[in-house]
Amino acid sequence: xxxxxxxxxxxxxxxxxxxENSDVIKFLSEELRERSFVKESFCDAVLERExxxxxxxxxxxxxxxxxxxxxKYVNKPGMAxxxxxxxxxxxxxxxxxxxxxxHIVFLLALVDPNEYVKFLSSLTRSFSDESFISLIYSLNxxxxxxxxxxxxxx
Amino acid sequence: xxxxxxxxxxxxxxxxxxxxxxxxxxxxxxxxIDIETRQCKVAEVEGMLEKVDLxxxxxxxxxxxxxxxxxxxxxxxxxxxxEAIEEITKxxxxxxxxx
Numbered sequence: 001x002x003x004x005x006x007x008x009x010x011x012x013x014x015x016x017x018x019x020e021n022s023d024v025i026k027f028l029s030e031e032l033r034e035r036s037f038v039k040e041s042f043c044d045a046v047l048e049r050e051x052x053x054x055x056x057x058x059x060x061x062x063x064x065x066x067x068x069x070x071x072k073y074v075n076k077p078g079m080a081x082x083x084x085x086x087x088x089x090x091x092x093x094x095x096x097x098x099x100x101x102x103h104i105v106f107l108l109a110l111v112d113p114n115e116y117v118k119f120l121s122s123l124t125r126s127f128s129d130e131s132f133i134s135l136i137y138s139l140n141x142x143x144x145x146x147x148x149x150x151x152x153x154x
Numbered sequence: 155x156x157x158x159x160x161x162x163x164x165x166x167x168x169x170x171x172x173x174x175x176x177x178x179x180x181x182x183x184x185x186x187i188d189i190e191t192r193q194c195k196v197a198e199v200e201g202m203l204e205k206v207d208l209x210x211x212x213x214x215x216x217x218x219x220x221x222x223x224x225x226x227x228x229x230x231x232x233x234x235x236x237e238a239i240e241e242i243t244k245x246x247x248x249x250x251x252x253x
Contacts, residue, residue, distance in 0.1 A: 053165025053196075053213060057231050070166070093165075093212055094227045110169075117172040124173060128232025 003119055006110070007149050010035070011080040012142040018082075021090050021102070022047055025067055028080035028107040037078040038109050045069035046107065056090030057124075058100045062133045065090040066123070068108040077115065080107040081145075083137055103137050122153040157188040158246050161202055161221070163211040167195030170212055170230065177229040178210060181239050187246065207249045208242065222249070 011031060018024045029043035046069045055066045087101035106123065110116040126132055132152055139145045160178060164170035171193040182189050194202045199215050209215060209223045212230060222245045228238035 049165070057227060059231055059233060068169070070168075093230075094225055095214065113168060116169045117176070120169050121173045121176065124230045125232060127230075128235075 003122060003153050004150050006077050006079050006119060007146055007153070008078060009142050009146045011037075011078055012145050013080070013082045014140055014142060014145060015085045016082045017085050018088055021050070021065070021088050021105075024082055024084070024088060024105050025050065025107065028082055028105065032078060032080050032107070032109050035078070037074065037076055037080075039073050039075060042069055042073040042109065045073045050090075054091035054093055054096050056092045056100045056102055057127065058092060059127055059133060060130065062103045062130075062137050063087070063090075063100050064104045064106060064127060064133070065102045066106050066108060066120075068110075071111050071113065071116065074109045074111045077110045077112070077119075079109065079119075081105065081149075082107075083139075083145075104133070119153075126152045157190055158207045158249070159205055160189050160191050160242075161199070161206045161209045162191050162193045163196050163199055163209055163213065163215055164193075165196060165213050167193055167198065171195075174210060174212060174229040178242075181229075181235070182242070185239065185243060187243065189246075208245055210242065 025046050032038045046067050049069055050067050057064050082105045084103055087103045089099040090102040092098045092100055136148055162171040162175040175191040196213050203221055206221050209221050211225045224242050226238045228234040
């Protein structure tokens with residue numbers, strides 16, 4: 001599996017508005033479920049995991065969250081992404097007593113543990129590139145979004 | 155320094171801790187420090203401490219643990235990586251080696 005196939009334009013949603021982080025997770029999970037990427041139970045599994053082990057990552061100006069669930073809830077690999085018009089609070093992975101404003105949510109649905117690690121490693125490596133993160137947050141065009149991210153995480 | 159054992163801890167002990175473990179191996183090898191990593195989820199930490207020199211965690215671990223802990227997301231986000239490596243190196247040197 002090449003990463004190109006995990007990043008799909010139909011799963012990129014830009015400049016969305018939500019009230020709470022659970023709303024983003026529900027929305028993205030539903031998009032994955034409609035296209036048979038994940039099982040019905042995926043959404044609850046992600047929400048449950050996020051409660052126990054939150055995934056907000058503080059990067060500085062633009063922050064991200066990487067909610068995910070066990071591979072048993074996934075049918076085929078994909079990643080649903082939402083950029084948020086107004087940042088939404090997520091709790092921090094390294095300190096769940098704190099919340100941070102999150103601008104981009106990457107909902108990961110992966111099936112193979114090895115691929116999971118490679119993809120996550122590649123994705124998170126891109127987080128240290130502030131100009132890349134700022135760029136994708138500013139994009140209104142899903143095609144360009146996909147191109148940029150594919151270029152970055154090949 | 156003799157080979158050090160690092161326990162890498164994350165929420166579920168699968169993907170995140172593996173990413174961190176590979177990065178640690180790579181970075182510490184560059185510094186000439188020989189390490190061995192093991193991974194677990196945070197709920198399992200207490201049973202995994204035998205012969206562990208240091209814990210590197212992406213999430214809070216219980217306070218009562220006797221092994222030094224470095225809690226950092228640097229190996230996930232790439233932010234503050236050098237500082238984290240420095241802290242880890244310092245703590246490992248303090249521990250001496252495994253006999």
